[in-house]
Amino acid sequence: MAEYETHDFDVVIVGAGGAGLRAAIEARSRGLRTALVCKSLLGKAHTVMAEGGVAAAMGNVQDEDNWKVHFRDTMRGGKMLNNWRMAELHAQESPDRVRELEEWGALFDRTKDGLILQRDFGGHRYARLAHVGDRTGLELIRTLQQKAVADGIEVFMEVKVLRLLHDADGVVSGLVGYWRPSGEFVVFKAKAVVMATGGVGKSWMYTSNSWESTGDGHAMSLWAGADLIDMECIQFHPTGMVWPLSVRGILVTEGVRGDGGVLRNSDGKRFMFDYIPPMFAAETADSEDEGDKWYDDHTAGRRPPELLPRDEVARSINTEVKAGRGSPHGGVFLDIASRRTAEDIRRRLPSMYHQFKELAGVDITAEAMEVGPTCHYIMGGVRVDADSTATTAAGLFAAGEVAAGLHGANRLGGNSLSDLLVFGRRAGVGAAEFASDRHRAITLDEGQIEAAVDAAVAPFSREDGENPYDVQHDLQETMQSLVGIIRTGSELEEALGKLEVLEERATRVSLGGGHRYNPGWNLTTDLPAMLTVSRLTALGAINRKESRGGHTRDDFPKPVAEMGAVNFVQRITGDQPSGGGVGGTPSIRTISVTPEPIPGMPDELKELMEEAT
Amino acid sequence: MAEDDLMAGEAGDADGGGEVTMRLWRGDETGGAFADYVIPAQDGEVVLDVIHRVQATAAPDLACRWNCKAGKCGSCSAEINGRPALMCMTRMDTLPAGEAVTVAPMRTFPILRDLVTDVSYNYEVAKRIPPFNPRAKTADEEEAGGYRMQQIDVERSQEFRKCIECFLCQDVCHVIRDHEENKTAFAGPRFFARSAELEMHPLDVNDRRELLQKDQGLGKCNITKCCTEVCPEHIKITDNAIIPLKERVVDASYDPVAWLGRKIRNRTKRTPAEASADSPATGPAAIQSVPAAHGIPAPTRPSGDPVTVASAADDSPAE
Numbered sequence: 015m016a017e018y019e020t021h022d023f024d025v026v027i028v029g030a031g032g033a034g035l036r037a038a039i040e041a042r043s044r045g046l047r048t049a050l051v052c053k054s055l056l057g058k059a060h061t062v063m064a065e066g067g068v069a070a071a072m073g074n075v076q077d078e079d080n081w082k083v084h085f086r087d088t089m090r091g092g093k094m095l096n097n098w099r100m101a102e103l104h105a106q107e108s109p110d111r112v113r114e115l116e117e118w119g120a121l122f123d124r125t126k127d128g129l130i131l132q133r134d135f136g137g138h139r140y141a142r143l144a145h146v147g148d149r150t151g152l153e154l155i156r157t158l159q160q161k162a163v164a165d166g167i168e169v170f171m172e173v174k175v176l177r178l179l180h181d182a183d184g185v186v187s188g189l190v191g192y193w194r195p196s197g198e199f200v201v202f203k204a205k206a207v208v209m210a211t212g213g214v215g216k217s218w219m220y221t222s223n224s225w226e227s228t229g230d231g232h233a234m235s236l237w238a239g240a241d242l243i244d245m246e247c248i249q250f251h252p253t254g255m256v257w258p259l260s261v262r263g264i265l266v267t268e269g270v271r272g273d274g275g276v277l278r279n280s281d282g283k284r285f286m287f288d289y290i291p292p293m294f295a296a297e298t299a300d301s302e303d304e305g306d307k308w309y310d311d312h313t314a315g316r317r318p319p320e321l322l323p324r325d326e327v328a329r330s331i332n333t334e335v336k337a338g339r340g341s342p343h344g345g346v347f348l349d350i351a352s353r354r355t356a357e358d359i360r361r362r363l364p365s366m367y368h369q370f371k372e373l374a375g376v377d378i379t380a381e382a383m384e385v386g387p388t389c390h391y392i393m394g395g396v397r398v399d400a401d402s403t404a405t406t407a408a409g410l411f412a413a414g415e416v417a418a419g420l421h422g423a424n425r426l427g428g429n430s431l432s433d434l435l436v437f438g439r440r441a442g443v444g445a446a447e448f449a450s451d452r453h454r455a456i457t458l459d460e461g462q463i464e465a466a467v468d469a470a471v472a473p474f475s476r477e478d479g480e481n482p483y484d485v486q487h488d489l490q491e492t493m494q495s496l497v498g499i500i501r502t503g504s505e506l507e508e509a510l511g512k513l514e515v516l517e518e519r520a521t522r523v524s525l526g527g528g529h530r531y532n533p534g535w536n537l538t539t540d541l542p543a544m545l546t547v548s549r550l551t552a553l554g555a556i557n558r559k560e561s562r563g564g565h566t567r568d569d570f571p572k573p574v575a576e577m578g579a580v581n582f583v584q585r586i587t588g589d590q591p592s593g594g595g596v597g598g599t600p601s602i603r604t605i606s607v608t609p610e611p612i613p614g615m616p617d618e619l620k621e622l623m624e625e626a627t
Numbered sequence: 628m629a630e631d632d633l634m635a636g637e638a639g640d641a642d643g644g645g646e647v648t649m650r651l652w653r654g655d656e657t658g659g660a661f662a663d664y665v666i667p668a669q670d671g672e673v674v675l676d677v678i679h680r681v682q683a684t685a686a687p688d689l690a691c692r693w694n695c696k697a698g699k700c701g702s703c704s705a706e707i708n709g710r711p712a713l714m715c716m717t718r719m720d721t722l723p724a725g726e727a728v729t730v731a732p733m734r735t736f737p738i739l740r741d742l743v744t745d746v747s748y749n750y751e752v753a754k755r756i757p758p759f760n761p762r763a764k765t766a767d768e769e770e771a772g773g774y775r776m777q778q779i780d781v782e783r784s785q786e787f788r789k790c791i792e793c794f795l796c797q798d799v800c801h802v803i804r805d806h807e808e809n810k811t812a813f814a815g816p817r818f819f820a821r822s823a824e825l826e827m828h829p830l831d832v833n834d835r836r837e838l839l840q841k842d843q844g845l846g847k848c849n850i851t852k853c854c855t856e857v858c859p860e861h862i863k864i865t866d867n868a869i870i871p872l873k874e875r876v877v878d879a880s881y882d883p884v885a886w887l888g889r890k891i892r893n894r895t896k897r898t899p900a901e902a903s904a905d906s907p908a909t910g911p912a913a914i915q916s917v918p919a920a921h922g923i924p925a926p927t928r929p930s931g932d933p934v935t936v937a938s939a940a941d942d943s944p945a946e
Contacts, residue, residue: 055692056750057792058700072772113773119759119828121781121788128775146785152699153788164758171750195739224694258671264697369697372716373673483683527688530655531740534687 016467018190018199021170022456023049024449025442026189026204028175028231031059032151032434033414033441034210035158036111038167040442041208046449049202050162051170051191053226057159060212060224061434064151065267065365067133067143068435069428070108074129076312079140081105082622088429089623090293091137091323092393092422093563094578095244098615099400100420104429104436111435112144120157122146134272137323137426139297141312148267148365154431173200174539175230177466177599178207178238178410179458186238186409187456190466194536197529199467203456205449208441209235209396209405209412214248214547216540218389219494220263222254228540229547231416235396236546236586237600240407243581244394245547246554247423249564250499252277252327254388256345261373263388266348266366268427270383271320273362274309275350277331278382279339285346286319289330294322325424325563328387332499335386345386351379387499391430392547393421393564394554397583402444403437406585409448413441418581423563469598471529473538479524482538489516489544497552502568506556513549520545520596542597550584550605557582557607580609647719648727649677651689655740663727668719674730675703675714678742690741698859701793705742706731711795711857733798734805749794752814756821757838761830780829787824787868789860790817796854796864802847813844816854816864823868826875836876845869845876 025041027034030052041048052059071084084105089096112130116122122144123131132141146153162169175191179201188203211231215223236242253266271277279285290298298319299305305318320327331346341347350359356379360367363378370376370383395418396405403411414434421429473479496509520541525534554565560574561567587604615623647668650661664681675696682689693703696715703714708722708729722728736744761774768774796816803809814822822839825831839845850873852865862868 054694054700055702055746058694058702060695062700062791063695063697109772116774117761119761119825119831121776121785121828124776124778124781128777129771129773131778146788149699149789152791156788156790160753160758163754195743195745224696224700226694259669260672260676261697365699372698373718374671481683481687483687487683525687531690531743532688533682533690 016199016464018201018463018467020201020203021049022203023047023168024205025049025208025445026051026202026206027208027210027445028052028189028234029059029210029212029414029416030056030159030169030171031061031210031212031414032154032158032431033438034059034208035155035162036435036438037208037210037411037413037442037445039158039161039165040439041446041449042162042165042167044443044446044450046446049168049170049204051173051175051189051202053172053174053194053230055171056169057155059155060227061151061155061431063222063224063265064154064431065148065265066135066269066272067145067150067428068108068112068154068431069135069138069142069426070112070144070432071105071140071142072109072112072130072132072144073140074125075132075141079142081109083139084108084142085619086622086625087138088420088426089422091426091429092420092424093573094422095247095562095581095612096422097400097419097613098619099613100437102619103400103440104420104432107436107439108432111432111439115154115157115435118157118161120146120153122153133269134317134321135427136268136271136321136327138428143272143428145269147361148269148363150431154434170200174536175234176470176539177462178234179462180238181457182459184239184408186407188458189234190463192470192529192539195531197532197535199470201458201463203458205409205452205456206445207410208403208445209410209416210414210438210441211416213415214392214544214551215389217489217493217544217548218498219490220254221389222251222263222265223389228544230540230543231412232392232395232550233543233546233599235405235407235410235412235416236550236584236605238407238410239586240405240410240412241397242395242550242584243397243418244423244554245392245550245584246558246582247393247421247562247564248389248551249324249391249393249425250328250387251390252324252331252387253348253383253385254390255370255374256341256384256386257343258374264369264373265388265390266383266385267363268324270348270350270363270366273350274353275348276318276320276353277327277385278347278349279334280341280347281339284320285334285339286322286327286330289326289333290319290322291326294326298322323424323426325566328499329566331385331387340386341384343384345384347382348385349382351381356380389494391415391425392551393423393425394418394551397581399444401440402447403441404444404448411441411445411448413437423565465598470539472597473523473525473535474529476522476524479522480519482520482523482525482534482541485516485519485523485541486537486544488519489513489541489548492516493548493551497548497555500566500568501555503556503559506552509552510549510556513545513552517545517596539597542599545596546599553584553605553607554582557609579611581612583608583610647677649681650727650729651678651681651742652731653686653689653741654738656738659738659741661729661731670720672719673715674707674717674719674722674728677719677728678714678730690739690743692743699791701791701859704733704793704795704798706733706798711798713793713795713859716859733794735798735800735803736794746794748810749792749797749815749817752818753821755842756814756818756825757833757835759825759828759831760833762832774830776829783827783867784824784829786862787820789862790820791860792817793859795857795859796820799853799857801849801851801853802844809844809847812842813847814839816848816869818843819845819848819872820862820864820868823872826872836878839872840876845872848873
């Protein structure tokens with residue numbers, strides 16, 4: 015018999031980034047017994063790393079802005095693969111969600127007349143990102159954290175969740191995990207569970223993501239019977255640090271470009287003018303002179319091509335480097351030093367100044383930065399109902415990066431923080447309503463708990479097995495080289511073969527050192543999710559035989575209309591082979607991939623898309 | 628210098644690094660000792676990179692808390708060669724070459740394991756800070772849809788909101804560093820900065836002065852500026868948070884009119900002479916001058932001779 019403590023709540027939220035915190039605040043405000051369970055300390059989640067801002071059509075800087083333009087920008091940026099209803103709700107509700115933060119203590123930078131200042135960002139037609147210098151994520155998470163503490167929400171910190179649990183009717187009714195500090199197991203009963211676990215970037219070698227981004231929520235939702243969509247759509251942020259190797263992948267905010275920074279190749283040329291796609295030609299400057307005028311007066315010219323959506327910029331950088339016009343360490347140059355005063359740069363981009371100064375020995379007020387694409391964000395994830403965030407598994411809700419739909423094939427900068435707020439709140443409402451309708455006490459299946467616990471501790475009784483760090487390293491290398499920014503069918507097939515070997519190796523990991531705060535064990539229990547999401551991404555990428563947004567196929571370089579009309583839906587099929595998958599999870603060899611039509615947009619929204627740019 | 632670099636380049640491996648000795652504290656609340664790990668290092672690495680290599684190659688169970696590895700989350704606080712710092716923002720090439728790099732857990736908090744401490748004290752203090760309490764919106768603000776505040780007025784509090792909660796200031800604070808008994812009635816620099824942020828917040832209407840003095844032990848601070856010294860965000864905790872709070876608190880008779888006046892207009896800072904005229908209330912630590920970079924008390928918890936560790940097989944911490 016496994017030993018564990020049990021807690022009983024109405025709503026349990028997994029993940030304490032922006033979406034999880036916002037969901038918890040909402041559920042608690044409706045009087046529900048609410049718990050927040052997170053893998054790290056409170057306030058350390060990946061949201062803290064968001065830099066540039068939160069997108070909301072408040073119109074404080076340009077009063078032409080409104081939700082309709084934001085909706086249109088989001089859909090176009092996502093290459094129309096988005097769930098239109100999510101994009102609509104997001105554009106309509108984000109201004110209120112931002113103002114609400116101010117009522118909870120957030121201090122955004124201000125306009126001259128005292129309102130929340132908004133900055134320009136890629137793909138947004140108007141200056142739309144509310145921000146605090148380049149540390150907006152910190153402001154957002156701290157505000158929500160302080161509100162959650164003030165509201166008395168119970169937080170279970172440094173708990174790694176292993177598996178969702180079902181009741182006898184197959185409804186998600188709780189979860190099992192362990193306290194990382196003590197290694198002891200813990201079970202939560204819940205009338206509704208919200209997944210708010212963030213992203214998957216740690217399966218790639220070069221990523222802006224922290225160690226936590228191992229796709230736990232994606233994988234646990236899949237194992238619990240939920241559908242996932244668009245898993246092939248991964249955003250490689252165009253500007254990550256490339257040197258020294260130690261910091262490769264760390265994010266350089268798009269705010270650098272929003273504030274006047276330009277990209278140059280080794281010839282000193284502003285190469286983005288060579289890569290303006292037809293879809294954005296009408297609204298993009300075609301000369302340096304016009305682009306520069308736009309910075310000072312948005313009516314004097316069109317926006318410079320450095321501010322195209324991220325997928326376009328990342329692919330262009332990739333092409334320049336491959337053509338031999340890169341920087342010494344395999345990136346390109348991001349230059350703000352020659353374009354803004356040192357004082358301006360330090361004031362508007364204090365974290366970037368600090369980051370380059372301390373980690374790379376580069377003074378960004380005097381010299382150009384070297385930057386290149388870094389794995390940043392997954393647009394795909396758990397399929398949800400736009401209004402309630404309900405997944406296709408009863409009792410389970412999902413919000414934030416782990417949920418899919420809002421961003422389509424490519425996310426615009428600033429739309430993730432607003433996503434967290436809008437759909438975090440909606441997940442809180444959805445879960446609270448579902449929980450309120452469940453009147454019977456929760457009964458869990460001991461067998462499911464035993465199985466999860468047994469699988470988690472099994473590596474301690476093996477000897478001379480695999481080192482989990484080696485498996486992780488080889489996984490990252492595989493995904494980086496074969497399922498990276500540019501993909502081809504043969505390499506994706508090769509990746510599937512390698513993943514199969516890695517999955518087998520992961521079943522042979524052996525560990526020592528006990529259960530208490532043991533990072534080797536923590537990593538071992540992260541591996542099943544990392545391997546699962548890696549396979550989902552590769553499978554999605556094989557099926558999407560076109561290039562769209564964050565998914566680029568060398569062998570299918572153009573978008574294909576029929577492909578743009580479907581989501582690739584992935585789910586576990588019923589027939590499980592004996593033995594299951596890694597760590598006692600359902601076998602991911604039984605995943606089905608099905609194209610299903612994306613929801614049709616109502617006529618009044620279609621008209622918005624067709625309006626002149 | 629150039630010659631040294633050249634030699635290092637020739638002696639090092641293809642990655643332009645060499646080997647480094649990491650002297651890491653290993654143990655738990657029952658005791659422990661430093662263990663040495665000789666590990667390859669590459670140019671441009673930070674301490675956390677090398678710790679990760681120790682985990683991947685020699686000691687998979689070496690406990691170390693971290694998240695972002697970019698100086699933004701404040702998880703990887705430790706004492707590096709005796710100095711409280713973030714492991715992810717301390718470049719190896721800023722440490723003395725050729726010498727072992729000593730990494731110990733923060734001393735002020737109970738050990739969980741190896742380099743990881745139990746920082747729950749900080750989260751408990753946070754719960755006792757009265758929350759933000761904004762004034763009502765004016766009619767104009769209701770119309771505009773949000774509060775109006777000027778940039779210059781939000782900047783004072785924004786400085787404190789840069790805090791990444793690494794708790795290095797708490798770790799180095801003399802009042803609690805070797806005085807567990809003070810923790811129950813002392814909030815510490817991080818939370819004085821939080822209270823200062825709220826006090827100076829253009830919208831907050833709470834008066835926190837009595838609480839600061841009576842429950843949070845503001846008077847115990849000797850303004851030695853150790854907290855400011857170690858802050859990775861370069862927040863001037865002592866000058867901009869603690870001293871102004873002390874001024875407000877000791878302001879005779881807690882004159883509510885004067886307090887309100889200060890909340891409304893920008894408060895003027897007192898001169899250092901005026902500030903030092905405040906007699907810091909009796910704290911447990913002796914009044915000290917501002918310490919130099921290495922004047923911070925060295926950790927004493929880890930003891931015993933370093934143990935050289937050759938391979939993963941015999942790296943078990945002393946029990």
